[in-house]
Amino acid sequence: MQKCGLIAAILLTCVYLVACNYKVDRPANQGKQDSGDIGMTITPTPEPATTILPTITEEPEDTITPTPEGDIMEAIGEDISKEFYYEELSDEIKDRIQGKSYKDNCEVPYEELRYVRVLYVGFDGESHRGELIVNKAIAKDIIEIFRELYDEKYPIERMVLVDEYDADDNTSMTADNTSSFNYRKVDGTDHLSLHSYGLAIDINPMYNPYVRTVDGKKVITPENGSSYADRSLACEYYIDKEDACYKAFTEHGFTWGGAWVNSKDYQHFQKKMD
Numbered sequence: 001m002q003k004c005g006l007i008a009a010i011l012l013t014c015v016y017l018v019a020c021n022y023k024v025d026r027p028a029n030q031g032k033q034d035s036g037d038i039g040m041t042i043t044p045t046p047e048p049a050t051t052i053l054p055t056i057t058e059e060p061e062d063t064i065t066p067t068p069e070g071d072i073m074e075a076i077g078e079d080i081s082k083e084f085y086y087e088e089l090s091d092e093i094k095d096r097i098q099g100k101s102y103k104d105n106c107e108v109p110y111e112e113l114r115y116v117r118v119l120y121v122g123f124d125g126e127s128h129r130g131e132l133i134v135n136k137a138i139a140k141d142i143i144e145i146f147r148e149l150y151d152e153k154y155p156i157e158r159m160v161l162v163d164e165y166d167a168d169d170n171t172s173m174t175a176d177n178t179s180s181f182n183y184r185k186v187d188g189t190d191h192l193s194l195h196s197y198g199l200a201i202d203i204n205p206m207y208n209p210y211v212r213t214v215d216g217k218k219v220i221t222p223e224n225g226s227s228y229a230d231r232s233l234a235c236e237y238y239i240d241k242e243d244a245c246y247k248a249f250t251e252h253g254f255t256w257g258g259a260w261v262n263s264k265d266y267q268h269f270q271k272k273m274d
């Protein structure tokens with residue numbers, strides 16, 4: 001009998017404990033029962049949203065600096081043509097260039113300029129997004145040219161607005177940055193460069209320096225491109241008349257600075273408009 005009593009007591013204790021647990025758990029669960037279940041399905045939704053949102057916000061910046069092709073190409077998908085476009089300057093772009101490449105005395109109205117986005121193949125062989133500001137008169141040419149160069153996997157080291165270098169042409173060239181619009185005079189002269197109108201573009205400027213003679217002395221800019229003034233070197237980044245870049249630009253009516261007589265601007269293509 002005693003055993004039975006003990007077993008009964010144990011059983012009762014178990015029942016009591018289960019009941020207690022039930023009571024403790026129940027209200028907690030019950031309160032959240034509906035929302036709890038939904039919460040389980042909802043919770044994952046806001047989570048990716050909070051992780052995705054910053055990624056999307058930061059993407060334009062990420063893409064300016066070299067990004068692995070895998071990331072970019074995955075995001076782009078099959079239709080890469082939408083990655084080649086131009087548009088009027090947004091307020092955001094105007095803020096970026098005002099007082100830098102778009103100097104306070106700039107006589108070229110914003111309406112004359114276009115912000116261009118393209119894909120290019122970097123020196124790492126991967127795809128990258130590049131940006132330029134050019135004159136609206138050549139915006140379509142630029143899109144077509146860079147699409148051709150991309151398809152041919154023409155290597156370009158970097159392509160961000162010169163404003164990322166405080167619109168300092170020399171710093172931008174030193175970084176081997178491909179760029180176009182910059183309201184400035186031709187180095188060492190008093191007249192405006194065609195870059196001031198977004199009608200000239202410099203490609204891989206460190207490997208394709210500007211070589212001229214000043215007071216009988218050879219001057220090469222950028223300085224870190226000095227050894228590339230020797231065009232007899234075998235360098236895959238050199239622009240010459242056999243180069244795909246030279247062909248693409250000249251076919252679109254541009255002239256090349258490497259063909260100038262008194263100086264050589266190997267990085268430079270320009271299109272004079274009436």
Ligand SMILES: [Zn+2]
Nearest residue numbers: 200201202268
């Ligand atoms: Zn130039």
